[in-house]
Amino acid sequence: MEQIKRLIEGAKFNHFITVLILVNALLVGLETYPSIENQYGSWLVTLDIIILSLFSVELLLKLMVYRTSFFKNGWNNFDFIIVVGSLILYGSSFISVLRIFRVLRVLRTITTVPSLRRIVTALFMAIPTITSVMVLMSIIFYVYAVIGTFFYAEVEPEYFGDLGLSFITLFQVFTLESWASGIFRPIFEVVPWSWLYFVSFIVIATFIMINLIVGEIVNNAQKITDEIESETNEIKEDTSEIQQLKTEVGELKSMLQTLIDRK
Structure with missing residues (x-):
């Protein structure tokens, strides 16, 4: 479980999810062109299913790691609603609502880019x-x-x-x-x-x-x-204190070793 946690919190994983979100946005934009939709419609649907599957895997991994604490974060709740809503509506007759959810997936960029999260948080605070x-x-x-x-x-x-x-x-x-x-x-x-x-x-x-x-x-x-x-x-200060303690412990070890050698 610890390995999975390191994976989903790693920078590479977040970059991969951000790329998926941008690709999803591109696919949704391409579908607005009738000529592209008529010619490559099946390919676009297939790619969308693959992307939604990867989003679902990401969501399951986070639920496995964080469990109930996952829902304490507002951004996680937003991701959950978007992904689960898309899964529920896929294959249903509510095509227009499904398209809205597909477009809303683009907003997941906010959850993966810290600077965007800060701006949105500042907006809500204001x-x-x-x-x-x-x-x-x-x-x-x-x-x-x-x-x-x-x-x-x-x-x-x-x-x-x-x-x-x-x-x-x-x-x-x-x-x-x-x-x-x-x-x-x-x-x-x-x-x-x-x-x-x-x-x-x-x-x-x-x-x-x-x-x-x-x-x-x-x-x-x-x-x-x-x-x-x-x-x-604060984290830097704590790290520096830990490093200082390590240095002092190392010095104590060397002093003890010296005393032992003398005896």
């Missing part, structure tokens, strides 16, 4: 702050949507005819997608001071709010990195 920022953004959107409806409903009813249309328009402005030529300039020709409305909204909603979210995620990622470095330093 959810409370992101939720607060989203509530604040909703208030800003509502205020600007009401103002836009009041002032620009008659100028551009297509964009600000009612509150719902104003929300959709502000979302387009928020994404900075054709906001100047498509929305702002026609209104600016009629209402010259409208630039204050659009510029202030973009500065507050797009620049400030997005930077708050990004900043929180970056801070959490830095915290995780610092924790990992701290744990690594």
